[in-house]
Amino acid sequence: MSDMRELRQQSGARESERRQFRAGWSGGWLGILAVLFAIHLPAEVTFTSPGLPATHMDDQGRLVEDWGLIAVGVAGAGLPTTAPTTVQGLKLDGLIPAAQAQSRYGTVAITLTAFRAPVWPGGLDVLTIRLAETAGQETPVRLSLTLPEAGQIGLKTVTLGGRAVVGLPTGTKASQIMREWGWADDAVALPGWAKPSVDCDPAFQNIRAGVGGVPILYHFKVAPKAKVKALLGFCESFWAQAGQRPLICQVEGAPTQEIDPLDRWGQHRPGAVLFEASDENGDGTLDVCVLPKPGAPDQNPILNAIWLFPANSTPILEQVIAGKLNSNALRYVAVGGSNDQSLYAGGRLEYALTLSANGSQELTFLVACAGSSVPAPDNMAWTSEKLRQAAAAVWRDWR
Amino acid sequence: MQTTHRCSGCLSRRHCLQIITTAAAGLAFSGEFYPALARSSKADPAFVDPTKLRPRPRVRVDAAILQQPRPYWLGWPGTTYNLDQRQKEYRGQLAASCRGLAIELHEEEKPIEDDATMTAFLKAVRERKPDGILVILQHMNCWSWVNRLAKEAGVPLVVFSPIGTSFTGHVAGVSRQPGVYVVSSLEWSAVEDGLRMIRAKRMFEETRVLWIQGSKRNETVLDRLGTKVRAIPRNTFNELFDTMPVNEEVKDVASTFRKHAKRVVEPTWQDSFNSARVYTTAKRLMSDEQANAISMDCLGMVSAKLVPTPPCGAWTLLQDMGVTCGCEADLFGATSLMLTSYLLDRPGYMNDPVAETAKNLLVASHCVSGTRLNGFGQKAAPYILRNHSESALGVSVQVLWPVGSPVSLIRFQDANQLIIDTGTVVSNVDTPPAGGCRTSVEIKMDNIEDCRDVLGFHQVVTLGTHRRIVESFCQLYGIKVIHSPEHRREA
Numbered sequence: 002m003s004d005m006r007e008l009r010q011q012s013g014a015r016e017s018e019r020r021q022f023r024a025g026w027s028g029g030w031l032g033i034l035a036v037l038f039a040i041h042l043p044a045e046v047t048f049t050s051p052g053l054p055a056t057h058m059d060d061q062g063r064l065v066e067d068w069g070l071i072a073v074g075v076a077g078a079g080l081p082t083t084a085p086t087t088v089q090g091l092k093l094d095g096l097i098p099a100a101q102a103q104s105r106y107g108t109v110a111i112t113l114t115a116f117r118a119p120v121w122p123g124g125l126d127v128l129t130i131r132l133a134e135t136a137g138q139e140t141p142v143r144l145s146l147t148l149p150e151a152g153q154i155g156l157k158t159v160t161l162g163g164r165a166v167v168g169l170p171t172g173t174k175a176s177q178i179m180r181e182w183g184w185a186d187d188a189v190a191l192p193g194w195a196k197p198s199v200d201c202d203p204a205f206q207n208i209r210a211g212v213g214g215v216p217i218l219y220h221f222k223v224a225p226k227a228k229v230k231a232l233l234g235f236c237e238s239f240w241a242q243a244g245q246r247p248l249i250c251q252v253e254g255a256p257t258q259e260i261d262p263l264d265r266w267g268q269h270r271p272g273a274v275l276f277e278a279s280d281e282n283g284d285g286t287l288d289v290c291v292l293p294k295p296g297a298p299d300q301n302p303i304l305n306a307i308w309l310f311p312a313n314s315t316p317i318l319e320q321v322i323a324g325k326l327n328s329n330a331l332r333y334v335a336v337g338g339s340n341d342q343s344l345y346a347g348g349r350l351e352y353a354l355t356l357s358a359n360g361s362q363e364l365t366f367l368v369a370c371a372g373s374s375v376p377a378p379d380n381m382a383w384t385s386e387k388l389r390q391a392a393a394a395v396w397r398d399w400r
Numbered sequence: 401m402q403t404t405h406r407c408s409g410c411l412s413r414r415h416c417l418q419i420i421t422t423a424a425a426g427l428a429f430s431g432e433f434y435p436a437l438a439r440s441s442k443a444d445p446a447f448v449d450p451t452k453l454r455p456r457p458r459v460r461v462d463a464a465i466l467q468q469p470r471p472y473w474l475g476w477p478g479t480t481y482n483l484d485q486r487q488k489e490y491r492g493q494l495a496a497s498c499r500g501l502a503i504e505l506h507e508e509e510k511p512i513e514d515d516a517t518m519t520a521f522l523k524a525v526r527e528r529k530p531d532g533i534l535v536i537l538q539h540m541n542c543w544s545w546v547n548r549l550a551k552e553a554g555v556p557l558v559v560f561s562p563i564g565t566s567f568t569g570h571v572a573g574v575s576r577q578p579g580v581y582v583v584s585s586l587e588w589s590a591v592e593d594g595l596r597m598i599r600a601k602r603m604f605e606e607t608r609v610l611w612i613q614g615s616k617r618n619e620t621v622l623d624r625l626g627t628k629v630r631a632i633p634r635n636t637f638n639e640l641f642d643t644m645p646v647n648e649e650v651k652d653v654a655s656t657f658r659k660h661a662k663r664v665v666e667p668t669w670q671d672s673f674n675s676a677r678v679y680t681t682a683k684r685l686m687s688d689e690q691a692n693a694i695s696m697d698c699l700g701m702v703s704a705k706l707v708p709t710p711p712c713g714a715w716t717l718l719q720d721m722g723v724t725c726g727c728e729a730d731l732f733g734a735t736s737l738m739l740t741s742y743l744l745d746r747p748g749y750m751n752d753p754v755a756e757t758a759k760n761l762l763v764a765s766h767c768v769s770g771t772r773l774n775g776f777g778q779k780a781a782p783y784i785l786r787n788h789s790e791s792a793l794g795v796s797v798q799v800l801w802p803v804g805s806p807v808s809l810i811r812f813q814d815a816n817q818l819i820i821d822t823g824t825v826v827s828n829v830d831t832p833p834a835g836g837c838r839t840s841v842e843i844k845m846d847n848i849e850d851c852r853d854v855l856g857f858h859q860v861v862t863l864g865t866h867r868r869i870v871e872s873f874c875q876l877y878g879i880k881v882i883h884s885p886e887h888r889r890e891a
Contacts, residue, residue, distance in 0.1 A: 052618020052631070121620035121629050121815075298885065380816050382624040382878060391621040395628060398608070398690055399619060 046090040046100035050117040050392060051399040053124045054371040062086040062102025062113055064128060067371040068166050069149035073113055073130055077142040080107045093389065096396040108136035109356065115368075118388035119395045123373030127388050128366045134356035143176075144364070146350040154345040155187040156218070157378040163189055165375040168367030169350070177351040179220070182332055183344035184209065186218040187377065188302075190337035195236040195305060198269040202324030204306035204335035205236040205271040211293065213377045214300040219289040220344050221309060221332055223280050229331060230314060231255070231278040231289065232321055234306030235262035236271040239299075246299040249292040254279030259294060271322050273306070307334040447649060448683035454722040455692045455742075456502070457606035459599045462530040463494060464508035464521055466545055467538035476540040477564035483538060486562070487511070490536050490588075497592045501599050506530065511538065518545050525553050532556040532598035534591070537565040543574075550580050556601075556876045558594030562586055578878045597873045600742040601625075607738060610689055612637050613697035613729035623815040624877060625735060630689055634697050638706040641681040650676040657713065657795070658785060666787040667795045671709060675795035678707070679714035682725060693724035695734035702791050709794025712767040712838075713785070716797050719747040719770035720780070726750060727768055732812040733858040739810055739818075740862040743873055746775045748810065748862035749799075749839060755852045761826055762843045762851045764809070764861045767796035769839040773863040786838045789831055798838040801825045801863070807843060808866040811856040817880045819856045820870050822846045850888040 049055040057065050064071040076082065084104040093099045099116040112131045117124050134140050148167065153160045154175065159167035165187070169175065188209040197205040211217050223229065231252045240246055243264035250258045255276035266272035280287050289307060293300040309332040310316045320326050327333045334341060354362055365385045367375050376383070465487055472479050491507070498505040506528065512518050525533060532555055535546065543566065549557050559582045561571065566584050575582035581597065583590045605626035608619075612634055619630045644650070654672035658664055667675070682694055694715075702710050715725040722741050726734030733750040740748035747770025754763035767788050771780040784798040801807075803825050811819040822845075829840035841861065848854060874881045 050619070052616060053620075119620045121622050124620060376623065382816075387626075391626070395619045395621065398628075 044088040044090075046088055048090070048098040048100050048115065048117055050119040050124050051395055053117065053119070056115070056117065056126050056370050058088055058100035058102060058113075058115055060086075060088055062088055062104065064113075064115055064126065064368060066126070066166070066368060068161050068164065068369065069152070070147075071128065071167070071366075071368065072147040073111070074145045074147070075104075075106045075109055075111055075132065075142050076145065077106075077109065077140060080109060080140075080142070084111075094393050097389070097392045098396075105135075108134060108138065109140060109142055110135055116389070116392060117370065118383075118392050120373070120376070120383065120388070120391070124370050125373055125375065125383075125388070126368040126370045127385065128368050129363055129385070130366070131361055131363045132354065132356055133361035134359055137358045139355060139358050141353070141355045144352045144354055146366070148348050148350065150348040152347045153343040154347065154350060155343065156185055158187050158375055159350070160187075160189075164369065165377075166369040167350075168375040168378055170364045170366060171378070173352060173364060175345070175350050176353040177345050177349060179222075179344050180342060180346060182219065182221040182334070183342040184217070184219050184336075185344040186211065187215045188212070188217045190341065192337055194303075194337070195238040196269050197236050197238075197271045199271065201236075201271040201322050202234070202306065202327065202335075204324070204333075204338055205234060205322075206305075207335055207337035207341075208236075208303045208305050209337040209341070211291070211302040213380045214293050214302075215377065215379060217291040217302055217304045217336075219307060219334070221287040221289070222285060223287045225283045225285045226280050227287070228254070228277070228279040228312035229287065230310040230312060230316060231276040231287070232273045232306075232308040232310070232316065232318070233260075233276070233289070233291070233304060234271060234273040234308070234322065234336075235260065235266075235303065236269065236305050237262040237266075237303070238269050241268050245297070246301070246303070247294040247297050248302050249294050250274065250276070251288075251290040251292070252276035252278045253288040254281040271305070273308075273318055273322050275316075275318065277312075278309075279312075304336045306336055307332065444647070444649065446684070448680075448687045450683055450718065450721045450723060453683065453686050453692055453718075455603045455606035457599075457602040459501070459503045459602045460506065460528070460530040461498065461503050461532050461534055461595065461598060462506045462508075462525055462528060463534040463536070465490070465511040465536045465538055466518075466542040467511040467513050468541050469513050472539070477538070477562070481564065487536075487538065490560070490562075493588045493591075494534070494536075497588075497595055501592075501595055503595055503599060512545065518548065522549070522552055525555065530555060531602055532558060532594075534558040534560065534594065537561045540565050540567075540570070543570045547574055550574055550577055556598060557581070558591065558598070559583065560591045560594075576875070578875055581872045581876050593869050593872070594876075596743055597869070597876050600739070600873065601877055603742040604735075604738060607693055607724075608689070608691040609693040609695055609724070609731070609734055609738075610686060610691045611695050611729060611731055613695075613700070622735070624879065625815050627735065627738070629731065630691060632689065634701060635706070637681065637685065637696060638701060640685055641677060641707055644677045644681050644684070646673050646677065647680075650680055653679055653717065657717065660780070660783075661785040662782045662800070664785040666792070667713075667785050671787065671793075671795050672713075672785075674707075674709040675711075675713035678709060678711045679717055682711065682714055682718060686723070693726070693734060693738060694718075695726040695729050695731050697729040699728055699790075702788070702793065710767070710788040710791060710796065712788055712796030713794065715768045716770060716783075716799075719749075719768070720772045720776065722747075722776050725768075727766065728858075730858050732814060733860065735812045735815070736810050736818075736858075736860040739812070739870070739873075740860055740866075743869065744775075744862060744864070744866055745777075746770070746862055746864070747772055748860035750858040750860050751839075751841075752837065753854055753857060753859060754836065755854075756842060757851070759826075759842070760844075760851050762823065762845055762854050763829060763834075763836075763840055764843055764859070765829070765837040765840040767837045767839065769797060769799040769801075771797070771799050773799070773801065784838075786831075789836065789838055796838045798828070798831075798840075800828050801839075801841045803827055805863055806865040807841075807861050807863055808870065809843075809854070809856070809859040809861055810866075810870060811859040813856070813882075816878075817882065818870070818874055819859065819882050819884070820867055821848065821854065821859075821884050822865050822867050845884070847886050848884045849886060853885050853888065855882065855884040
């Protein structure tokens with residue numbers, strides 16, 4: 002009897018399906034066309050972590066964040082300049098919602114996979130780019146990430162308006178063309194941070210700060226082995242007593258100097274220090290670095306200004322501090338101010354890679370999503386593996 | 401004011417006596433602290449066993465003995481060193497410690513005594529991915545293997561170098577490396593501390609803390625500690641509280657808590673029932689959300705008059721059972737409480753720091769403190785039941801900390817940085833004459849010239865000097881340690 006009931010139920014269900022089908026068919030061509038149209042629309046995939054705002058990957062495989070887009074491309078000898086992209090949603094480890102874009106630039110296949118890691122407090126998107134050579138021939142390629150033009154590329158992160166939006170893969174050096182000069186670190190610009198109490202160059206109002214102990218690092222293009230007079234300007238406006246924020250200043254070719262701006266000039270008082278600098282290693286770049294003194298109470302180095310003068314000049318410190326010799330300087334940098342810049346041109350990251358025959362390479366980027374920023378790379382324990390484990394753990398128990 | 405026991409909810413007078421006797425005997429953890437909760441209510445299908453809320457992770461440790469080929473001749477530990485006897489002894493102690501800490505031990509059967517065996521051990525470790533490694537040195541020439549393990553194993557490394565197997569030069573470098581904990585000693589308890597560190601880290605990873613505040617529901621994970629943070633809307637708590645009945649468990653909890661108090665000052669029985677309902681609400685919520693800890697915006701709830709009592713009293717009960725419950729939705733206050741619970745097996749209390757400038761002391765003040773100050777299995781400190789001082793509502797405790805005892809102050813600033821300082825309890829401050837919170841302890845700080853310079857807010861005070869084990873834990877897991885400044889800051 003129960004078998005008969007089951008058969009009748011199945012038969013009823015089939016009849017119901019037929020009725021629905023006939024109703025749909027007679028419902029007109031418009032509906033059918035709409036469905037077909039939808040099927041052929043390029044996909045767009047969203048992904049998130051429980052309770053957090055979603056990110057989406059658009060139909061061209063670009064990651065769309067609240068701060069802008071990331072577009073990925075590949076170039077190389079003999080490779081086509083464009084490639085069609087297919088985008089799909091998938092679940093990593095059977096649990097984690099992810100977006101995946103696949104393209105083929107001739108013999109190089111590229112796969113982008115993005116998922117949301119539930120990093121406290123706002124989450125982080127994890128973008129993995131996998132390049133694979135498919136023709137059995139070693140192939141040099143240039144991988145590019147196009148970012149918003151205002152994106153400032155540092156040593157380990159890309160920042161946008163002071164927000165770290167992309168964390169760069171460890172152990173891989175970006176290879177884009179460098180500007181004549183600029184910063185190449187992960188320090189933060191803080192315009193108006195300092196309050197100089199005397200008339201002085203406006204550069205003393207701004208700083209870049211190596212929050213969390215990151216070094217402040219500048220490179221200047223110079224003639225190989227060139228000699229210059231470098232001056233670093235400081236104005237301490239936070240501490241009122243000496244010994245809190247002593248700094249280690251390293252300028253290529255000059256002896257390292259330890260400077261405690263508070264001790265030397267006092268709070269809110271601008272000051273500058275001269276270095277007889279040179280391109281000691283002959284690489285055509287003069288390196289300037291300001292570090293926290295190990296063990297000092299405040300481990301956040303600061304820097305307000307840099308001047309480079311010809312080696313045969315004799316800049317008078319008081320006049321430099323007053324801003325009267327800026328026009329005589331080979332370089333004048335209001336650090337953290339209006340004329341400051343990254344060493345790298347904004348908006349584009351490039352990596353020169355060589356894919357072995359039938360080999361592949363993967364690069365993983367951390368990407369800020371809505372409401373988050375990328376943590377300082379030197380001050381976190383996250384790895385790609387741990388991020389994925391965290392995502393799986395959260396989805397596994399989420400109700 | 402001593403309140404007599406008039407509870408009509410206990411099963412029987414005999415049962416009540418049993419509760420009191422058991423608690424007075426100092427039997428504590430694993431359901432013995434408030435036996436009324438663990439026993440009399442087990443028949444109730446809605447009962448949540450509080451002892452099951454504490455995380456119980458699987459913890460795996462690989463261990464090996466490192467020695468040189470025998471027989472020994474010159475060179476430390478020396479020819480007279482009885483290798484078989486020492487190794488048998490250490491293997492026995494290791495097994496006992498792992499049993500006690502519920503750690504799965506994978507021990508190399510034979511000592512490692514050449515490079516090839518060390519390579520094989522490393523390969524096996526990479527495959528098994530244990531939560532930590534422990535090696536026991538039996539010759540001074542084994543340090544190159546220790547350095548290799550520290551560099552290549554990729555998991556936390558505990559090194560036991562019994563006296564006679566190292567000079568200062570051997571340990572000075574590697575013992576300060578992140579990811580490594582070196583014990584150069586004959587004290588096995590220090591080695592067991594290393595195992596506790598590994599277990600504590602796994603407990604952090606296994607913990608889901610309910611972050612009860614705001615209106616959002618989501619889940620994230622803390623960097624480095626791996627603790628899951630489930631944010632749930634604040635109203636979830638008070639809405640569940642409203643449905644919690646005054647049942648047998650609530651009556652038992654209320655009466656037991658009152659009975660063991662040195663005095664009951666303000667709280668009425670109704671206050672105690674409400675406080676016990678907070679306790680059952682918290683357990684129910686943690687159970688429903690598969691959570692092990694709570695960090696709640698309690699002041700906001702009291703301010704909005706959503707509950708008739710702050711959770712202070714209930715938090716004390718749960719803290720004593722090893723279940724972390726933190727105040728004011730201070731997430732890193734809660735993780736600091738977890739550290740004392742998971743690493744030191746004792747409660748702490750997060751506090752508002754106050755400078756006592758006349759005596760140059762720190763006053764640590766809050767309305768929640770555990771009572772099992774010496775450890776979950778130890779006798780409770782005396783406590784007085786008070787109301788929550790800021791609102792004059794409900795039940796909170798004034799725990800009387802033992803004067804003259806050392807204490808540690810611990811505070812995660814974030815998941816990557818921790819403050820630790822130490823001091824000594826000078827006195828317990830009564831309210832009145834003082835204002836502020838009910839548990840209020842004067843502390844003479846060690847190595848801090850001026851009490852105004854003590855770093856942090858909501859530091860967790862815990863009984864005992866734990867600086868070395870906490871610092872070692874931080875080193876093992878890459879957490880930066882900071883201390884309050886030793887010398888007075890100039891104006």
